[in-house]
Amino acid sequence: MFGEGILKGLAETAKNFFGSYVSADRLTTVEYPEKRLEPIEAARVFPFLVYDGGDWQAGLRCVACQICEKECPPKCIYIEKSKDKKPDAVGKMQFYPTRFDIDVSVCMSCQICVEVCPFDAIKMDKLFELATDDRFGGLILDRGMLAKSNQYFHGIHPTEAAEVDARLTAERAKSAAKAGAPAAKDAGRPQPPPPGEK
Amino acid sequence: MTASFKSPAEPKLNNLDLAPSSEPGISGDLLEVAMGPHHPSTHGVFRMDIVLDGERVIRLKPVFGYLHRNHEKIAENITYIASMPYTDRLDYICSLTNNWAYALAVEKLVGLEVPERAEYLRIILGELTRFQNHASTIGFLIQEMGASGTPLMYAFREREKILDLFESLTGSRMMCNYMRFGGCRVDPSAEWLDQVRKVVAGLPAFTDEIDRLLTSNEILMARTQGIGILPPDLAVNAGITGPMLRASGVNYDIRKIDSYGIYNRFTFRVPLGERGDVYDRYMIRLLEMRESIRILEQALKNVPGGPIVDPKSKIRGFRPKPGEAYGRIEAPKGELGFYLISDGGPNPYRYRVRPPSLVNLTILEDMCLGAAVADVVIIFGSVDIVLGEVDR
Amino acid sequence: MTFAFYVIAALTVAGGLAAVLLRNTVHCALAVTIAFAGLAMLFLDLDAQFAGFAQILVYIGAVAILIVFAILLTRNSETPRDGVFSRNWFAGLFVAAAIFAVLGWAVLHSIAVLPNHAAVPAVTVAQIGQALVGRYVLPLEIVALLLTAAMIGAVIIALDEKGRTK
């Protein structure tokens, strides 16, 4: 009948009008700066570099292997390798990055760098309030800005961080055992990725 | 445009009582209007060069390429896996199905086995994607008819729940980058699956709501019925796929024909339209949403355990043997295919996307001839395109 | 003859003159509307509410819009290049003067015939209605028939054009 569909539509909007006052299911809006959604653990925004211990320069896990730089689809990572070496997360002597820049205006948050990293050194951050008034310089994050502590990593991705820690502890034990043995000939070379790790 | 794209018959005036104001053959008072690229209802940057006689469209030329990002050439210069996040950006409403199509093509190229659990996950995510795509398409279509966004906001309300699921599994709401060659990236927890079950249980209420709000609305019927008719033979000749083809009454659903993944294990029906007008396209999407819910319910009943990625699959040092492969799926918008040629190197030798949005859009002129300007907007909306996929 | 009358009369005349003298046809049409409005106010000034409001409703609401539409649909809203004045303007002036003379003569004569021009009859809308469907029902019906015939004629002309082009 002519007019029936119109009345049904009106009933539906009326139902939603009143429903939005009683049901949180209908009114999904959150008034953002004052209220925030519960953080989702898996969320990813931009990468950051994990360091162990208190000093970010000493504890940086990154060994400047440049795999992420190569694999990054939009090529937003720029790394300069150091001349000297420092002990890495598992205690081996490794190179470290003297420069590690990520241009977040280019980065597309795809997480490929995290997947290819054999050292669990780069992880995805959840920080998204990165607005700046400098279009170019302000959006290039350098080593210091990228470095975040392992505790921070535990704070944002607890499950993943626990896995990583377990793996690293195992490796630390292994390398400690190896270091005890006299033939530590390949200590300087980057560690091949453990099997099963992506 | 090739000759086969032209309608063999004289374009019919779509149920419009407007007298032609000039003699045929004489272009007296024709008005040329460039709709777009900055027009509110062109879904992004798209231009239609329309020649109008009064308010009747007598010529329409779609102009695209404003959003061209060189996707295919870029993909030929980066590794296989690095293209995966780029496929998210093709049809940015349904990144998961894009991932799936690309993964399928590479799996065919390499011959990877997808574990059972991953197949189920792909079905679940693919159908959720289809649901939210169709919901927002209906919303946008009605928005263009001037409904001040009400159905669109309802669609976004449901989409929000689905996107929350995507985010809690893949880490991102729209750019999921979740599928991997031979499986998926992250293993979902049991809680996540429970959440999906909860959301899916709420979806029928949404389709019913849209149904009550719109389907029998006389204004909607008057606006959409008999408008933008696409005859089946023309649709087949032009290579139209997806809901648009089925709205014209052609039974062609790649989920049924190829039964890629494990679609042959689920019972679902393919709704078919009869007249191929805008209303049919709206209804087919609505009915397909219902069928998606059926598939989801079946798939969620028993998700098997086990690995989620083929152990042979690897990310670094991925070099397929020389060869070629074409993987296609029934994406929400139509047949999405990826054609790959490998020369044995780390990058594909040739990488080609068969985008449903672009192919479906080529037929726009034939549907719009004789329609009013106000109809062009809704015919365009009923095609359901995303410019990211059209221009690539 | 009050102050209001002079103001309204001046407005009406100004509107009429502007309608003739302005160069842009749409401006002319809008000026005509001012003249119509002035006329309606004159009616109201004479306590003839019905006539006044009917004047607004019909002349401003319909006739003025019709004029404007006609101008726009014939695409002649731009000023003609050879001026707005017709070459034989003096003939028009003559016709206008003649009509004005006849009207003036009629008015002056009827003033003498009217019984008492001080007594203003209180005419209500109801009385006008009664008169229209009572005493003057035949003229009303004839006018209605004429208008209907004119309308049907217009429709037929429009239909004919459509059939020809098909």
Added chain:
Amino acid sequence: MIDHPIVYQADQIFVLLKHWLIGQLPSSVQPAAGVLLSVVVIICLFPALFAVTTIIERKGLGRMQNRLGPNRTGPFGILQPIADGIKSLTKEDIVPTSADGVVHFLAPVLLVVVVFMGFAVLPMGRNMALTDMDAGLLFFFAIGASTELSVFMAGWSSRNKYSLLGAMRAVAQMISYEVPLLLSSVAVVMITGSLSLNKIVEAQNHYTWGLPHWYIFTPWGLAGFLIFCIAATAETNRSPFDLPEGESELVAGYHTEYSGFKFALFFLGEYVGMFSISGLGATLFLGGWSAPLQILNFIPSWFWFFSKLMAAICVFIWMRGTFPRLRQDQLMNFAWKFCLPLVLTNLFVTALWRFLGEGWLRWALCTAILVVVYVAMARAEMRSGHFGSRRYRYAE
């Protein structure tokens, strides 16, 4: 009940206030001062109501769409209209170079002047009409017809294709829908026997068993009211008849080229037009300022008038939140091929109602005629438009 002094004084508070204020002045200026005072009150009251309505509209639409609506300015965003007002007052007034400056300026002014004049005859409460004109209804429609001219002026003077198209659409639409609007009101005039809005309200201000004699509670009144609503929606260019500004086709219609304060005037004009036409609808069919139940008579009459007006506004908003818009040819067809025959039938039915006299017969007969005609027209309309619900087949 109205005889009780307190109730009476509450009811007549504005009238008494005005009398007291004018009583302070010398008697020579009293009539002029009385008119001036009333005009000032109207000119202040309705823009204030406009501000309230914008926030109700935005909040209401938001809630209908499961959004919050404005929520930043003041608590729950209720200061939003003030912010909007400041914004539009301080914005740059842009006049296109090729625009016709004088007409471009006059159009919004004329619109606002004209829409405010409609309130001169609306009785907003007992003894609360500005003028009790004998031909009040005629005045209202005559004034309403003049808004078309301002819309045209706006569209034409902007020298913009979209503006001109929007103006042409708006004017064509307003003229077309004026016919059913007028004819549905004529039914009321036929029953009341007067064009005076005060008399129309008085005629409805009776009660049987505590229920009012509003015209909407008669078959012809209900039909007339529904047609009046449709035509009023189209007259005010509101959704689903908002084609003149259909943003998916015409950007913003006739006020595309307006900005700043002039745009605010158009916005104000649209809403004040809505108020006045809602007030007229309430006066004609919903008993104006009379209370819906006899026992509620102690509540002041002006309260009832304004609550009816705001209820009508809420219906406008509700419709805006629900419907897609029609196409131009469909809109015209609807006016001429559907509303006009129906409203003519309604006139016939009204005459029948008038001459059949009291009794159940006139109820049955009038209802039957209207229902039959409506059903027949609706089916014909749906068949001629070739639309209807469909069934779909499935492939397994």
